[in-house]
Amino acid sequence: MKILITELIWEEGIKELTDQGFEIEYDETLWSKREKLLEIIPRFDAVIVRNQTKVDHDLLNSGINLKAVGRLGVGLDNIDLKIAKEKNIKVVYAKHANATSVAEYVITAMLNVQRPLHLAELDVREGNWNRKKFTCGELYQKTIGLVGLGEISHRVSKRAKAFGMNVIGYDPFVTEYDHILSETGVEIKSLLNEVLSKSDFVSLHVPLTPQTYSLIGQNELKLMKPTSYIINTARGGIIDENALAEALNHNMISGAFLDVLEVEPLDLGHPLLECNNAFITPHIAGLTNESQIRTSSLVAKEIIKVLSGKVSLCIV
Structure with a gap:
């Protein structure tokens, strides 16, 4: 299975995913390349984002193979939860990690x-x-x-x-x-x-x-x-x-x-x-090395659970 990561993630999260055999495509600036993002999203089973990527109607509809969205944080205002639910795309977040x-x-x-x-x-x-x-x-x-x-x-x-x-x-x-x-x-x-x-x-x-x-x-x-x-x-x-x-x-x-x-x-x-x-300050309250290790690792683990058909306790 393929996972797309469109924003900054700590290496611990990537390691969690690759150790389980998932194919990763990572570009921390992809959130700003909207046309490219919409073009390639159909190839992926999951996408992991922060707060900059607009996981809206267009992106969710373009992601014809999407099964999960991972949010590296707790705010969800950049994700259209209604459309995700309608399309049975699970949304997981970094519950309490930061x-x-x-x-x-x-x-x-x-x-x-x-x-x-x-x-x-x-x-x-x-x-x-x-x-x-x-x-x-x-x-x-x-x-x-x-x-x-x-x-x-x-x-x-x-x-x-x-x-x-x-x-x-x-x-x-x-x-x-x-x-x-x-x-x-x-x-x-x-x-x-x-x-x-x-x-x-x-x-x-x-x-x-x-x-x-x-x-x-x-x-x-x-x-x-x-x-x-x-x-x-x-x-x-x-x-x-x-x-x-x-x-x-x-x-x-x-x-x-x-x-x-x-x-x-x-x-x-x-x-x-x-x-x-x-x-x-530049949106850094939740950004410490410790919190980002926890956040990246937790979201990766929960995405793995969803894609493996297991129960996640971090589903919105």
């Missing part, structure tokens, strides 16, 4: 606010010794508000509590006996507005859907404390970026850490690049 990395990114962002050691070090190298300037704050007793209470929020919560933070959250799909409330101890709020208004840090952990698109807009940003920060490691589009730029420019909030944007890579004329208090 959750720890994303959680650590969130903690790093908050520590970057409270103790900006890199700035203090640069200041010393410029000949200064400004102790007062770098007398900052603690995470202890600060409040983090989690929007969406899935696996990543669970791991963020555990780490935040280790710092002595207060953890509150909002998720209309979570009940009082779900583990993130009953075991992790997140204080649930019935309204998103409560989380926004009470938090020193707001961290977003929801999928991109029609319901969550522009979930955080001008009205929501106005509810936040002027000293607060918002962190988005989920998906671009969840925050209205123009509204956020305006809020940052007018000091309605203190800052934003954005690992995802509605259009990636970021256009150099984007208004957020004019904001000194917008800290933008």
